[in-house]
Structures are given as C-alpha cells and as structure tokens.
Amino acid sequence: MRTAAALAFALAASPVAAQEQCRLALLLGVDVSASVDAGEYRQQLDGIASALIAPEIVEAFVNGPGPVALSIYEWSGRFQQDLIVDWTLITSEEDLTRIAERLARQTRRHEDFPTALGYALGYAAERFAVAPPCLFQTLDISGDGINNDGFGPAEAYAHFPFVGITVNGLAIGGAARGIEEYYLSEVIRGPGAFVEYADSHDDFARAMRRKLERELGVMILGGLALPTGQLP
Numbered sequence: 001m002r003t004a005a006a007l008a009f010a011l012a013a014s015p016v017a018a019q020e021q022c023r024l025a026l027l028l029g030v031d032v033s034a035s036v037d038a039g040e041y042r043q044q045l046d047g048i049a050s051a052l053i054a055p056e057i058v059e060a061f062v063n064g065p066g067p068v069a070l071s072i073y074e075w076s077g078r079f080q081q082d083l084i085v086d087w088t089l090i091t092s093e094e095d096l097t098r099i100a101e102r103l104a105r106q107t108r109r110h111e112d113f114p115t116a117l118g119y120a121l122g123y124a125a126e127r128f129a130v131a132p133p134c135l136f137q138t139l140d141i142s143g144d145g146i147n148n149d150g151f152g153p154a155e156a157y158a159h160f161p162f163v164g165i166t167v168n169g170l171a172i173g174g175a176a177r178g179i180e181e182y183y184l185s186e187v188i189r190g191p192g193a194f195v196e197y198a199d200s201h202d203d204f205a206r207a208m209r210r211k212l213e214r215e216l217g218v219m220i221l222g223g224l225a226l227p228t229g230q231l232p
Contacts (some may be wrong), residue, residue, distance in 0.1 A: 023065055024136045027131075030045070032108060039201075051212050068090045068216065070087070071087045087132055139168070166191065167190060168211065196210060
C-alpha cells in the first residue's frame with residue numbers, strides 16, 4: 001500500500017493527473033446463499049440500489065478527489081460467484097442511476113448453495129486483479145452466516161493476493177447468531193477495516209447506506225485527501 005508521503009509527492013508533482021486518478025476501487029459482494037430467501041434477496045439488491053442514489057452517497061461518489069470505480073457480484077457456494085456489475089468508473093449521478101436500475105432488473109441465479117465465504121473472497125481478489133488503477137482498493141462483503149463450505153477466510157487471505165486491499169464487512173442477523181463477531185474476527189482485513197451491522201435484512205438498506213458513506217468519506221491529512229480508515 002502506498003504511504004501518505006508517497007501519495008503527497010505524486011499529487012504535488014502532477015496535480016492534473018492526480019485529479020483524474022481513480023481514488024478507490026470499491027467491490028460489493030452480496031450473499032445469495034441458501035439462508036437468504038427470495039424476499040431477502042430482493043431487499044439486498046433494492047437496498048444497494050437505494051443507497052447508491054441517496055443524495056449523501058451520490059455526493060460522496062462524484063465530489064471526491066477523483067472518481068471511484070464500482071463493481072458488484074453475488075456469491076454463495078464454492079463455484080457460484082456471479083458478476084452483476086463490471087468495473088464502472090463513476091463520474092456522475094447518472095452512472096449511479098444506471099447501476100441502480102440494473103440492480104432493480106437483476107434476477108437471482110443461485111439459491112440452494114451453502115456459504116463459501118473463502119471462495120467469495122478468492123473471487124474478489126481475482127476481480128481486483130482486473131480493476132482500473134486506483135489509489136485504494138476496498139472489498140465490501142455482506143452476509144448472514146459463517147463459512148460452511150470449503151476453505152475459510154484465513155485460507156483465502158493466505159493463498160490469494162490481498163496486499164493493499166481493505167476488506168470491510170456488513171453482518172446481517174441478530175446478535176445471538178454471532179455473525180458480527182465472526183466478521184470482526186475472521187473476515188475484515190487491512191488498516192481501518194470495520195464491520196457494519198444490520199439487525200436483519202429489513203435493516204440492510206440503512207446499513208448499506210451508512211457503510212458506503214463511511215467508505216467513501218475522505219479525511220484531509222496535510223493537504224492530501226485519503227479515504228477514511230486509510231491513515232498511514
């Protein structure tokens with residue numbers, strides 16, 4: 001990961017190039033395993049769509065120091081990862097509206113597979129390998145269960161290239177199920193990584209909006225704009 005000093009030098013040396021530089025590659029992973037019913041699936045996609053067009057999220061996307069590249073995929077079993085939105089450089093509100101409309105039309109491809117979270121993380125690493133060049137890379141992965149199929153998050157992090165990638169989580173479910181604790185201890189990774197919590201799928205849209213606002217927020221450090229949580 002680049003240091004603040006290196007980024008500051010790059011920005012000072014080439015302000016025009018820095019202004020055009022993608023500041024963040026943001027990848028959203030959506031849980032569609034068997035524990036997610038048809039209604040909950042719709043709540044997740046509609047929740048992301050509504051978050052993307054919320055005024056405060058639009059503002060965070062289009063008025064930051066450089067554009068954001070956004071991609072979205074679904075995940076469930078070992079070999080059930082499906083790309084919904086390929087890498088798209090967000091430069092206007094219209095870009096977000098088109099993605100929201102795409103999510104509204106999306107139909108579920110898999111519904112009977114277990115929770116292969118390690119494989120979902122491995123797929124994300126492969127997606128980042130073909131992402132546009134951006135200053136930072138963040139995976140935003142949501143789920144309502146722990147890994148129960150194949151290798152887990154620790155093995156994924158050991159065998160896939162995650163250097164420089166921050167992994168945040170959105171844990172869905174009552175506290176008694178231990179999902180938030182699992183995401184805190186096993187899933188999130190990198191400087192400033194965090195878990196957003198939704199009591200249920202009914203709370204997903206609010207949690208996603210709050211999470212995106214935090215991920216897209218910026219802090220000013222000595223004249224250098226850095227995504228929240230990416231302090232050196």
